[in-house]
Amino acid sequence: MPSSNQASNQASNQASNQASDQEIELLRLVTVGSVDDGKSTLIGRLLYDTKGAFEDQLQAVRKDDGEGANGIDLAQLTDGLAAEREQGITIDVAYRYFSTPKRKFIMADCPGHEQYTRNMVTGASTANAAIILIDARKGVLQQTRRHTHIIGLLGLPHLIVAINKMDLIDYDEATFNRIKEELSEFCARQNIHDLICIPISALAGDMVVDRGDNMSWYQGQTVLETLEGVEVSGHIDEADFRFPVQYVCRPQTKELPDFRGFMGRIASGTVKVGDEVMQLPAGKKSKIKEIVTFDGNLDEAFAPQSVTLTLADEIDISRGDIIVHADKAPQIANEIDAIVCWMGEEPLTPRKKYHIKHATNTVKAMVSEIQYRTDINALTQDETAEALAVNEIGKVSLKLMSPLTVDRYADNRATGNFIIIDSFTNNTVGAAMIC
Amino acid sequence: MPQHKLTQLQELESESIHIMREVVAEFRNPVMLYSVGKDSSVMLHLARKAFHPGPLPFSLLHVDTGYKFKEMYEFRDWYVKEVGAKLIVHRNEDAIAKGMNPQDFGVARCCGALKTGALLEALEIGDYDAAFGGARRDEERSRAKERVYSMRDSFGQWDPKNQRPELWSLYNGRIHDGESVRVFPISNWTEMDVWQYIREENIPIVPLYYAKERLMVERGDHLIPAEEGQFLLEGEEPKMVMSRYRTLGCMPCTGAVRSSANTIEGIIEEASIATRSERETRIIDHGSNSMEDKKKEGYF
Numbered sequence: 132m133p134s135s136n137q138a139s140n141q142a143s144n145q146a147s148n149q150a151s152d153q154e155i156e157l158l159r160l161v162t163v164g165s166v167d168d169g170k171s172t173l174i175g176r177l178l179y180d181t182k183g184a185f186e187d188q189l190q191a192v193r194k195d196d197g198e199g200a201n202g203i204d205l206a207q208l209t210d211g212l213a214a215e216r217e218q219g220i221t222i223d224v225a226y227r228y229f230s231t232p233k234r235k236f237i238m239a240d241c242p243g244h245e246q247y248t249r250n251m252v253t254g255a256s257t258a259n260a261a262i263i264l265i266d267a268r269k270g271v272l273q274q275t276r277r278h279t280h281i282i283g284l285l286g287l288p289h290l291i292v293a294i295n296k297m298d299l300i301d302y303d304e305a306t307f308n309r310i311k312e313e314l315s316e317f318c319a320r321q322n323i324h325d326l327i328c329i330p331i332s333a334l335a336g337d338m339v340v341d342r343g344d345n346m347s348w349y350q351g352q353t354v355l356e357t358l359e360g361v362e363v364s365g366h367i368d369e370a371d372f373r374f375p376v377q378y379v380c381r382p383q384t385k386e387l388p389d390f391r392g393f394m395g396r397i398a399s400g401t402v403k404v405g406d407e408v409m410q411l412p413a414g415k416k417s418k419i420k421e422i423v424t425f426d427g428n429l430d431e432a433f434a435p436q437s438v439t440l441t442l443a444d445e446i447d448i449s450r451g452d453i454i455v456h457a458d459k460a461p462q463i464a465n466e467i468d469a470i471v472c473w474m475g476e477e478p479l480t481p482r483k484k485y486h487i488k489h490a491t492n493t494v495k496a497m498v499s500e501i502q503y504r505t506d507i508n509a510l511t512q513d514e515t516a517e518a519l520a521v522n523e524i525g526k527v528s529l530k531l532m533s534p535l536t537v538d539r540y541a542d543n544r545a546t547g548n549f550i551i552i553d554s555f556t557n558n559t560v561g562a563a564m565i566c
Numbered sequence: 567m568p569q570h571k572l573t574q575l576q577e578l579e580s581e582s583i584h585i586m587r588e589v590v591a592e593f594r595n596p597v598m599l600y601s602v603g604k605d606s607s608v609m610l611h612l613a614r615k616a617f618h619p620g621p622l623p624f625s626l627l628h629v630d631t632g633y634k635f636k637e638m639y640e641f642r643d644w645y646v647k648e649v650g651a652k653l654i655v656h657r658n659e660d661a662i663a664k665g666m667n668p669q670d671f672g673v674a675r676c677c678g679a680l681k682t683g684a685l686l687e688a689l690e691i692g693d694y695d696a697a698f699g700g701a702r703r704d705e706e707r708s709r710a711k712e713r714v715y716s717m718r719d720s721f722g723q724w725d726p727k728n729q730r731p732e733l734w735s736l737y738n739g740r741i742h743d744g745e746s747v748r749v750f751p752i753s754n755w756t757e758m759d760v761w762q763y764i765r766e767e768n769i770p771i772v773p774l775y776y777a778k779e780r781l782m783v784e785r786g787d788h789l790i791p792a793e794e795g796q797f798l799l800e801g802e803e804p805k806m807v808m809s810r811y812r813t814l815g816c817m818p819c820t821g822a823v824r825s826s827a828n829t830i831e832g833i834i835e836e837a838s839i840a841t842r843s844e845r846e847t848r849i850i851d852h853g854s855n856s857m858e859d860k861k862k863e864g865y866f
């Protein structure tokens with residue numbers, strides 16, 4: 132339905148002051164792609180055209196040479212660090228916000244440079260939709276492949292490809308189709324199908340919020356229409372209930388001498404008062420007595436609500452345990468295999484020990500084996516690899532010093548991931564997805 | 567089958583509560599910075615929700631410059647008592663005794679001593695390893711770059727080019743002795759979210775946010791309160807102006823805006839058509855890069 136909601140697209144950043152407030156959902160979006168492909172410019176364009184940037188913020192990035200939107204350097208709207216503006220590149224993720232009457236958007240603008248891949252993974256890990264930018268003059272580059280592969284591994288539900296700088300190739304449909312083919316073929320090899328491809332000019336604004344006059348050959352939706360349309364809430368009802376315990380609440384006050392509640396955020400699924408539940412890893416069973424919140428007790432709660440659970444029986448539960456439905460339990464593992472995006476300056480090697488944080492639990496672990504390292508270009512697996520260097524991706528086996536209650540990442544994003552922490556520097560050095 | 571969906575505000579609330587609980591569970595001695603403004607009101611409300619039915623498991627820390635508005639001190643003392651929180655007030659008494667002020671010493675030095683200096687001093691005295699702040703990424707472009715857990719070295723300094731990766735909602739709270747984190751649970755909230763949440767949850771805020779006739783002087787583009795103890799320039803004539811504050815800071819450095827919004831609805835209405843950011847009424851942010859530089863020095 133091209134151009135039908137042109138009017139709603141003109142919404143302001145602050146337009147959420149309407150009756151529909153109650154229904155406004157959140158979409159977390161990330162822009163990725165190779166260096167200079169126009170990620171920051173696209174975010175700047177979205178902010179500018181939806182009036183999500185204030186005048187004083189625009190003033191600060193107005194240039195004299197009149198390029199872009201009214202002489203505004205759109206990329207500089209998001210490149211918030213002095214070093215970024217000096218070098219004209221993005222170094223770390225910027226989070227920007229805007230709303231339309233339909234949605235609120237949290238946009239993470241990621242750096243394209245390989246050196247800052249760790250920051251790109253940071254921005255992408257919390258997103259539920261990604262826009263991959265490609266410079267129409269250059270086509271699919273190594274960084275495009277790397278980012279696309281990472282987005283695929285992270286399992287973001289929605290993938291949008293924006294073929295940018297169409298203004299520099301005379302808005303040529305054939306080039307657009309060729310690049311679309313090339314990326315689709317690369318994606319199909321890693322089981323990503325149904326790509327949405329949009330030809331755009333982030334700089335001139337074509338097909339971002341407004342359709343523009345230059346690409347009548349394109350019948351699909353604009354970037355904003357697509358973003359307003361994608362499904363966000365997922366399949367909460369079908370997912371198994373997972374409740375990692377963050378904190379045990381025992382006020383021991385005069386009014387509540389015996390209260391013992393388990394605080395946490397429901398990672399997935401739903402839970403009701405009276406449900407038969409089990410604590411893991413010990414496996415003790417009980418029933419949900421109450422679902423406590425500041426606003427009163429609930430009969431039922433669902434992901435991603437933060438609640439406090441009380442149980443019918445006095446069973447020993449502490450931080451790090453996971454409460455689940457007794458008949459839908461995850462695995463208890465002493466060894467795990469995981470796909471790892473490595474971010475440490477020191478390579479990951481067999482026999483090295485790390486801390487890993489999974490849900491609300493932190494345990495020590497040792498690398499027992501590197502199964503393979505992925506070649507980003509060929510998508511092949513090098514089984515002779517003996518280390519994962521910074522920015523490399525591979526499959527690794529880990530031996531855990533104490534057991535963890537885990538799901539496969541493909542089954543459950545929230546309980547299927549963990550981070551690897553260098554025990555010496557305390558730095559976060561790896562993002563891992565359990566297979 | 568029931569529809570299980572959260573509104574965006576409910577989702578933000580849940581995320582903030584999750585962050586607060588994570589910090590309390592993993593850190594030895596957290597504290598919540600409390601600056602009396604609307605964001606602090608929201609933070610305190612979220613903290614009460616997060617730990618209900620238990621008491622707040624940390625103290626509030628107000629880094630006071632002595633230059634706050636009278637209404638802010640009154641509100642602070644009333645609200646903190648009302649919710650039963652424990653409040654610590656810290657001032658850089660040394661600098662205050664020496665007469666530190668923005669007029670004679672410049673805004674940068676004054677802020678450096680009374681805000682950043684006092685904050686670092688207070689964190690050291692309290693031996694806190696984590697400090698919650700109510701900063702939001704939508705406030706300013708260097709804030710837009712900051713993690714939820716912002717690592718600080720033993721001098722409280724931020725290194726923007728070397729931030730830890732922050733993946734999914736797995737926050738890495740491991741630090742060395744002497745290091746600390748600043749934690750920003752409402753990172754993802756916008757000014758509009760804050761106002762709407764205040765309306766929906768009926769959260770009390772300082773009356774200065776509501777419009778009324780106030781004594782002001784006009785200085786350049788700014789509307790400066792001409793209250794007792796204010797520094798006025800030669801020839802400045804105070805007059806009554808219907809006005810209110812979008813953000814609250816120190817009296818000498820906070821401008822008001824002309825407005826007749828005297829209800830929360832009115833404020834939301836105004837915010838929804840505002841064309842300039844709320845930060846603009848803060849004199850301190852101006853000048854290129856100042857927020858980034860201040861954060862590198864330990865500002866929160």
Ligand SMILES: Nc1nc2c(ncn2[C@@H]2O[C@H](COP(=O)(O)OP(=O)(O)OP(=O)(O)O)[C@@H](O)[C@H]2O)c(=O)[nH]1
Binds near residue numbers: 241242332
């Ligand atoms: N002609 C034209 N130039 C564009 C377009 N989009 C971006 N550019 C220019 O391309 C250059 C790089 O844009 P950025 O938005 O900074 O690229 P980026 O992808 O954010 O780069 P990194 O974050 O460093 O990876 C800038 O000079 C932009 O003005 C477009 O649609 N058309």
Ligand SMILES: [Mg+2]
Binds near residue numbers: 171220242
């Ligand atoms: Mg960029």
